[in-house]
Amino acid sequence: MSARSTVVIVSGLSGSGKSVALKTFEDLDYYCVDNLPIELLPAFVRTLVRDDGLPERMAVGIDVRSRHSDLSRLSEWRAAAASLGVDAQLLFFEADDEILLRRYADTRRRHPLSRLGLSLPQAIASERALVQPLRQEADAVIDTSGLNVHQLRRQVITGFALEHSPGLSLLFESFAYKRGVPEEADFVFDARVLPNPHWDPELRPLTGRDPRVRDYLDSQPEVEAYAGQVAAFLDTWLPKLRSDTRAYVTVAFGCTGGKHRSVYLAERLAAHARAQGWNEVATYHREQD
Numbered sequence: 001m002s003a004r005s006t007v008v009i010v011s012g013l014s015g016s017g018k019s020v021a022l023k024t025f026e027d028l029d030y031y032c033v034d035n036l037p038i039e040l041l042p043a044f045v046r047t048l049v050r051d052d053g054l055p056e057r058m059a060v061g062i063d064v065r066s067r068h069s070d071l072s073r074l075s076e077w078r079a080a081a082a083s084l085g086v087d088a089q090l091l092f093f094e095a096d097d098e099i100l101l102r103r104y105a106d107t108r109r110r111h112p113l114s115r116l117g118l119s120l121p122q123a124i125a126s127e128r129a130l131v132q133p134l135r136q137e138a139d140a141v142i143d144t145s146g147l148n149v150h151q152l153r154r155q156v157i158t159g160f161a162l163e164h165s166p167g168l169s170l171l172f173e174s175f176a177y178k179r180g181v182p183e184e185a186d187f188v189f190d191a192r193v194l195p196n197p198h199w200d201p202e203l204r205p206l207t208g209r210d211p212r213v214r215d216y217l218d219s220q221p222e223v224e225a226y227a228g229q230v231a232a233f234l235d236t237w238l239p240k241l242r243s244d245t246r247a248y249v250t251v252a253f254g255c256t257g258g259k260h261r262s263v264y265l266a267e268r269l270a271a272h273a274r275a276q277g278w279n280e281v282a283t284y285h286r287e288q289d
Helices: 018-027 038-051 071-083 097-107 112-116 120-130 132-137 149-161 211-218 221-241 261-275
Strands: 005-012 031-033 057-061 086-094 140-143 169-176 187-190 248-255 281-285
Touching: 005 018, 005 038, 005 132, 018 031, 018 057, 018 086, 018 149, 038 057, 038 071, 071 086, 071 132, 086 132, 097 120, 112 120, 120 132, 140 149, 149 281, 169 261, 211 221, 211 261, 221 248, 221 261, 248 261, 261 281
Parallel strands: 005 057, 005 086, 031 057, 086 140, 169 248, 169 281, 187 248
Antiparallel strands: none
C-alpha cells in the first residue's frame, strides 16, 4: 500500500451533531458507515482490504447505540486498525445539557438510552459517563452548544476535514451581502453585478444548484465572461498559495440574498478547480446548506 488510509471515528453525545458531521464527511467523498460496533473496527478494515481495497478516507459513526460495546477498549482497536494500514482519528462532539434538552424538545426525538426507562436528563447524564473514555482519547473535541447546523457543517469542513488533508485544500463559499462578508474569506467576489434570477417568478424559489437556475445563468454573456475571468485569476494565483503552513483557502462569492448567483458561482468554480486537478475541494453555502 503506497499511502496509509485514514478513518475518522465520529462519536460523542446524542444530539450533539454527529449525524450532521457524518453527512458532511459523506459529501466530501469519505466512505461512511454509521453505528458501527467499535469492536468491529478491525474486522471492518480487514473486509475492505479483502474486497475492494481500502478507501483513502473513511468515516464511521460509533456511539452508545452499540449497547454491548466496551468503549474503554478504543485504543486497543485503534492499534489493531493501525496494524492494517489505517490511521484512526477520533472526533468527539458534545454540548451542554440544557442545549441537548432543548434540541430533543424541538425535534421530539427519543434518546437512545430512553429504552432503559430513564428520563431525558438521566439518559443524558448516563451517556456522558459511558462515552467519557472516548472523550479522553479524542484527537479533537467540538462543543456544538453555540452552533447551528450550518455553522457545525462549516466547522467540520474547515476545522477537521480540510485541515487534516495533505496539501492545500479549497473551500468555495456563497453568502448574502445583507448578512455580512465572511471574515474567514481569503478571496471575495461580488456577484451582484450579474443578472438576478430572483426577478423571474419561476426561478425565485429555487437556488443556484437547481438546473433551471444554472441554465438561465449559463445563457447570460455577462455571467460567462465573469466566471471565465474569475477562473483565470484563480488558476494563476491559487497555486502560488501552496505552502506547508496553509491548510486551505476560502474563495467566497456574494450576492444580495445568497441564493442564486453566489451559489451558482461557488459550485461552478469548485467544479472548475476539480477539473484543474485540485483534489481537496469543498463547497459551503452559508445561507442555504
